[in-house]
Amino acid sequence: MASRGQALFNARLKKYYAFYTAGFVVFIVGVGLLESLGVPNKLLGYLFLFATILLYAGIGFLSKTAEVSEYYVAGRRVPALFNGMATGADWMSAASFIGLAGTLYLSGYDGLAFVMGWTGGYVLVALFLAPYLRKFGQFTIPDFLGARYGGHLPRLIGVLAAILCSFTYVIAQIYGVGIITSRFTGLEFGVGVFVGLAGILVCSFLGGMKAVTWTQVAQYIILIVAYMIPVVWLAVKHTGMPLPQIVAYTEALPKVSALEREFNDPASEKGRAEEEVRQIFRMRAAQVEMRLQALATGGDAYLSSERRALEKKLDAARSAEIDPRAIDEIEKALREFPANVETAKALWHKEKAQAEARAAPVKAHVEAYAAPDEEARAIARKNFLALVFCLTVGTAALPHILTRFYTTPSVREARRSVFWSLLFIFLLYFTAPALAILVKYEVYSNLVGSSFAHLPAWVSNWAAVDKTLMAITDLNFDGIVQLAEITIGSDLIVLATPEIAGLPYVVTGLVAAGGLAAALSTADGLLLTIANALSHDVYYKMINPDAPTTRRLVVSKAMLLTVALIAAYVTSLKPGSILFLVGAAFSLAGAAFFPALVLGIFWKRATCAGAVFGMIVGLGVTVSYMVQTYEFFGINGPKWWDINPIAAGVFGIPLGFIGVIVGSLLSPAPSPRIQELVDMVRYPRLDRDERP
């Protein structure tokens, strides 16, 4: 009977979401009509923002619940297909939606580590975790550690690790929410953060996992539509075919490669012009080098003499009443003038590196591990593989993703659900590299070589909005755009694609709504994971096992609110680089959870002592390597085998495995009751003898 009920539920869900998608399309067309009636863009941006947040709040309100299993695991009745969409939205963050195509544009092959790592991890989820966790069937990931290894200690370490990696990751999401809301509505960054936060809270507060699941399905539909429309349009514009994932390779890529060769060939006309601009950057780098040398010998005295020279120059410029723009520039240089020798050294080294980078020839988009010599190439390859490894294992260990597989009705559905999850994620990830190539083709073939007097509209628009996204200056005064004269920020690629493709503003608004959906849905899942670890694992399982249901839910909601406010506060301080935060979360999760979870299922001999030891070693090594080598922490210790701090998990994960194994062998085998639990997890049904 249960399966009949489930089938009806399934059919109803399909109907609801079909209506919802149709309604959303009507909404987009409606906003498009408003645009053609002359409603200003800013208003359209607000409309998109508030309509979607209101929608999520509405779904959250309709899904309100006071039942524990609905609050924590959506009542375990989410069909595979829908859990796949929810996982897709849970998974794809602001970094995937807005940042990924840009990273690929800027770093070509080397950016593919993210594409492979963030999808390949699902193979590990499918083979090693999802079906078994579903059979185990509790509420959180620390729950599994607690039951499998016994005692509070493994659970407690699990809680700490879950909070550590989810919190690092959620900051990156809230940051993304702040950027999108502030860019498209003109609200201040801090205000944008809190508006977005309200959007996150309304949907998870009333209905927990149930509300988050149904909101995430809605968010997935918005984000995938928003991602695809501009890319498909761009492909049609360039090639007349609506299949960007194919034409990018067959049509655009060969032309991009040919243009790269032309830009690097000083004998060609374009190559000669590029060389001229590169020469300017080479001179800049040499100048900075001279200042650095003078600083090394002159120290403070040199720095203050430089500052005085700048002040004199300003006075002279003011009295001569020349171009006010020149005065502005000197004033700016004075404002930003380094306060002491240390900051001067750091700043000038950075300036020199930037100038040198822009003086270098164009890197071929498809070339793997591009570097000046064999040794540097080997290091690049090593780091690429290490990063793929960390992202892959981290994917299969992030608690907010793994808990999603508690919500399906059965083990069968859990297995299918991983398939749907990856398929929905795949749609975006195999489009992003194609988008990067198509935009590159546009820039190389249409923007480069055009005249500064008639820049394409999207270029001048974005250059006016944000210099970090798009900056373009005629450095060699020939009136023609050279590639070396353009600086592009990675977020530009996705944000500007609608305009490059010549689509109306409504599509730009749609892309913003898609980015917001991506960031909100991920933040939702993460905040819920943190709050549930605190309320379920710490409060209910360890402090007060007799707590009544209502009390547990009240504690959960209080935690949710507290964690959200703390996260928003930390985000408003704008810490560190977003990409590093995201990468760090993966290494941390991989090293803390993956060995203990997988060995807990596949090795009956794994013991409590082993799990505790392995988790501490894995996490400890990863954290200490990051602190030792990431420049943010200021220690800058030596790197092990030249591995970058973002891939610290490449040490932590294997050592975590060794830790669990050694610790287990040194302690007595687990009790028969626990070994039976392992058997229970391994077989979808093990309650009676096989059917005749």
Next chain:
Amino acid sequence: MQLTARHQAYWRRNLSLTAVLLCVWFLVTFVASWFARELNAIELIGPLGFYIGAQGALIVYVLIIGYYARRMNALDREYGVAEEDD
């Protein structure tokens, strides 16, 4: 409860399926990336090394997971460990 020989056979088949699929995954992810520069010399749909990273590996991942789900759901029935709810 005591596991029967059939239960153990089921688990062994699960393990060997997992191992084979894991090898495929390792091949397209790490071996292909290791030789990316060499593979780029081969032109199919764009240079092969690049194409594998951008699309080929992803397609293989989807196929691995789809195949595993089908195969395991069938094994469950074959060995009588399938959930009744289906």
